[in-house]
Amino acid sequence: MEPMKQEADAEQATLRITGMTCAACAARIEKGLNRLPGIMKAHVNLTMETAQVEYRGQQLSLDDVMKKVEQLGYGARLKEDPDKANEHKRREIARQQRRLAVSAILSLPLLWAMAGHFSFTSFLRVPDTFINPWFQLTLAAPVQFLIGAPFYAGAYKALKNGSANMDVLVALGTSAAFFYSLYTTAQWASQGGHYPAALYYETSSVLITLILLGKLFEALAKGRSSEAIKTLMGLQAKTALVLRDGRESVIPVERVDVGDIVIVKPGEKIPVDGVVTEGSSSIDEAMLTGESLTVDKLPGDRVFGATVNRHGLFRMQATQVGKDTALAHIIRVVEEAQGSKAPIQRIADVISGIFVPIVVALAILTFIVWYFGVEPGVFSGALEKAIAVLVIACPCALGLATPTSIMAGSGKAAEWGILFKGGEHLESAHRVTAVVLDKTGTVTHGKPVMTDVRPATGRSAEWLLGRAAAAEKGSEHPLAEAIVEGALGRGIKLREAASFEAIPGYGIRALIEGDTVLVGTTRLMTRFGIEYARAMVEMQQLEAEGKTVMLTAVNGRYAGMITVTDTIKETSREAVARLRADGLEVILMTGDNERTAKAIARQAGIDRIVAEVLPEGKAAEVRKLQQAGARVAMVGDGINDAPALAAADIGMALGTGTDVALETADVTLMSGDLNRVADALEISRKTMANIKMNLFWALAYNVIGIPIAALGWLAPWLAGAAMALSSVSVVLNALRLQRAKR
Numbered sequence: 253m254e255p256m257k258q259e260a261d262a263e264q265a266t267l268r269i270t271g272m273t274c275a276a277c278a279a280r281i282e283k284g285l286n287r288l289p290g291i292m293k294a295h296v297n298l299t300m301e302t303a304q305v306e307y308r309g310q311q312l313s314l315d316d317v318m319k320k321v322e323q324l325g326y327g328a329r330l331k332e333d334p335d336k337a338n339e340h341k342r343r344e345i346a347r348q349q350r351r352l353a354v355s356a357i358l359s360l361p362l363l364w365a366m367a368g369h370f371s372f373t374s375f376l377r378v379p380d381t382f383i384n385p386w387f388q389l390t391l392a393a394p395v396q397f398l399i400g401a402p403f404y405a406g407a408y409k410a411l412k413n414g415s416a417n418m419d420v421l422v423a424l425g426t427s428a429a430f431f432y433s434l435y436t437t438a439q440w441a442s443q444g445g446h447y448p449a450a451l452y453y454e455t456s457s458v459l460i461t462l463i464l465l466g467k468l469f470e471a472l473a474k475g476r477s478s479e480a481i482k483t484l485m486g487l488q489a490k491t492a493l494v495l496r497d498g499r500e501s502v503i504p505v506e507r508v509d510v511g512d513i514v515i516v517k518p519g520e521k522i523p524v525d526g527v528v529t530e531g532s533s534s535i536d537e538a539m540l541t542g543e544s545l546t547v548d549k550l551p552g553d554r555v556f557g558a559t560v561n562r563h564g565l566f567r568m569q570a571t572q573v574g575k576d577t578a579l580a581h582i583i584r585v586v587e588e589a590q591g592s593k594a595p596i597q598r599i600a601d602v603i604s605g606i607f608v609p610i611v612v613a614l615a616i617l618t619f620i621v622w623y624f625g626v627e628p629g630v631f632s633g634a635l636e637k638a639i640a641v642l643v644i645a646c647p648c649a650l651g652l653a654t655p656t657s658i659m660a661g662s663g664k665a666a667e668w669g670i671l672f673k674g675g676e677h678l679e680s681a682h683r684v685t686a687v688v689l690d691k692t693g694t695v696t697h698g699k700p701v702m703t704d705v706r707p708a709t710g711r712s713a714e715w716l717l718g719r720a721a722a723a724e725k726g727s728e729h730p731l732a733e734a735i736v737e738g739a740l741g742r743g744i745k746l747r748e749a750a751s752f753e754a755i756p757g758y759g760i761r762a763l764i765e766g767d768t769v770l771v772g773t774t775r776l777m778t779r780f781g782i783e784y785a786r787a788m789v790e791m792q793q794l795e796a797e798g799k800t801v802m803l804t805a806v807n808g809r810y811a812g813m814i815t816v817t818d819t820i821k822e823t824s825r826e827a828v829a830r831l832r833a834d835g836l837e838v839i840l841m842t843g844d845n846e847r848t849a850k851a852i853a854r855q856a857g858i859d860r861i862v863a864e865v866l867p868e869g870k871a872a873e874v875r876k877l878q879q880a881g882a883r884v885a886m887v888g889d890g891i892n893d894a895p896a897l898a899a900a901d902i903g904m905a906l907g908t909g910t911d912v913a914l915e916t917a918d919v920t921l922m923s924g925d926l927n928r929v930a931d932a933l934e935i936s937r938k939t940m941a942n943i944k945m946n947l948f949w950a951l952a953y954n955v956i957g958i959p960i961a962a963l964g965w966l967a968p969w970l971a972g973a974a975m976a977l978s979s980v981s982v983v984l985n986a987l988r989l990q991r992a993k994r
Contacts, residue, residue, distance in 0.1 A: 533564030661939030702738030798851025827926030
């Protein structure tokens with residue numbers, strides 16, 4: 253990605269950052285870049301693994317920026333195109349999978365040996381080889397120093413820059429367990445190996461294996477982030493039929509220029525944005541507006557690239573091409589919104605920043621007090637007490653506190669049909685204060701259905717519906733399909749039309765057994781001189797309810813009206829009531845007109861609406877709510893919702909929606925039931941409460957155990973047992989989430 257001009261002396265670039273392991277890393281790089289002379293603004297995104305930099309090109313070059321990142325201990329390069337980025341991510345995930353597999357294979361015998369020490373696992377026959385200290389050392393050393401090397405590197409970078417993160421905790425804890433085990437192995441060997449050695453090799457190896465498993469899950473979630481952009485790019489037409497110098501020619505869409513006359517045939521995608529100059533048609537703009545109904549286009553009307561011409565040939569003049577089209581703008585909004593998401597500062601990382609220096613200081617103090625005071629000159633005794641402090645303070649429970657709750661919570665959520673893309677989304681969903689709901693396909697079914705048949709005086713509903721449906725049978729319009737399905741659903745047998753004519757922007761005309769039938773708008777009635785004034789009051793009442801009214805005339809006389817609407821889902825009102833009962837503000841947002849939006853909102857029990865907004869407008873509305881202090885969850889199902897889903901604090905996509913919505917969202921709701929939104933927020937609240945309880949108990953063990961170890965009342969092997977017990981309690985507490993009820 254080439255840096256692009258922002259203003260006279262300012263340039264902008266997006267860098268790919270490698271080597272980040274936690275939120276502290278992102279904060280460190282961001283702080284370092286913002287202190288660099290010539291940097292106007294720098295934002296580092298941990299999830300996207302990118303840095304967006306705005307800098308003065310006359311003061312420093314992009315190479316200077318990348319060198320600064322490298323000085324901080326990380327890697328930086330220009331962000332590549334999506335295909336290269338995906339390939340890089342695939343290679344990285346494959347590498348992590350190999351590391352995890354090797355670590356798990358080497359750790360399993362150590363875990364087996366540890367389990368065999370407990371009375372309740374006496375049925376496990378542990379081979380003598382597994383208990384041998386040299387054998388355990390042979391297995392643990394590669395896990396500690398080869399598989400665990402990145403933790404040491406991360407800890408070094410953090411300490412070098414004067415901070416402490418999770419890597420410091422992992423390196424410290426596993427090293428304490430490993431090197432104490434190495435010390436006892438040496439003692440055991442020096443005394444002939446005639447007694448069982450107190451070993452903690454399994455502690456370091458299993459902890460590293462579990463952390464690698466969590467990091468793999470995180471990498472898999474990150475690897476999908478660019479799929480939404482890739483899918484959006486795939487929506488655009490590849491070629492265009494252009495009229496130049498009186499000749500028609502098919503050219504790549506990239507070569508279409510502003511002012512070109514483009515010919516669009518039925519069923520084709522419109523290649524670029526423009527204005528209809530000749531002909532008429534109905535356009536499916538669902539990818540842009542999310543609305544299921546097609547939009548009639550006449551000369552002078554605007555059309556947009558990647559929308560679909562349902563029927564009718566027309567010519568258009570290109571007005572926006574390339575990066576200026578509506579689709580390109582949607583892609584840009586999604587990219588920017590994804591890149592601007594603030595990284596989640598993990599609770600364990602915050603605690604570790606204070607916890608690690610204190611533990612290290614206490615361990616050193618313990619050694620000094622015992623070596624120079626309590627037992628002068630007894631090095632081994634002082635070392636044992638210091639190691640006991642480090643072992644009891646090993647971050648096993650602290651390291652497991654968050655991931656075990658996340659795994660249990662996300663597992664329960666999956667049972668409820670809720671898929672969180674990453675633990676950070678499960679953590680942050682509980683902070684939501686406002687829920688924005690898309691209308692079409694989210695609150696409503698997303699497909700028009702026939703709702704009312706109102707015949708004129710003296711006619712029956714069956715008579716009116718039979719003729720209207722027979723006439724509409726030849727049309728591909730969604731409204732026509734709804735009328736035909738409604739008639740068939742009532743058991744009406746449809747006659748064949750002797751002739752059929754679609755009149756774009758007006759309706760249809762057909763000949764049914766000698767009767768001339770018109771079905772369409774008031775404009776159609778006026779065009780054929782049909783008197784319909786007596787139906788206007790009833791028509792306006794129905795339209796106020798959010799229904800689309802189709803007027804019908806037979807043989808030149810008004811015959812009645814049929815309404816079609818996108819009906820509300822049966823569960824939507826219940827779901828909205830649940831959200832409001834939880835103290836959340838619920839907002840309906842749609843590209844549809846305000847009258848329809850108000851009608852749907854009234855049925856769903858929603859007080860606030862935002863209507864007639866395009867995709868970028870939806871993202872802007874979400875940002876307005878955020879600027880007012882709200883934490884926003886956006887719920888949608890269409891391509892048009894992608895920018896808002898990306899801009900929201902939490903994006904939720906219905907599993908019945910489009911691939912783009914699913915890829916852009918942070919949470920996928922497998923069903924179309926809005927109750928899953930309330931369930932997702934509820935499981936997030938319960939998970940966060942569980943994490944806080946886990947962190948409390950993990951730290952409580954340390955607060956109680958460290959003084960006991962420092963006083964010499966706790967041998968290292970007892971410290972290890974206490975540490976294991978703290979881990980078990982954390983896991984058991986996390987498993988309580990599996991019993992959560994909605």
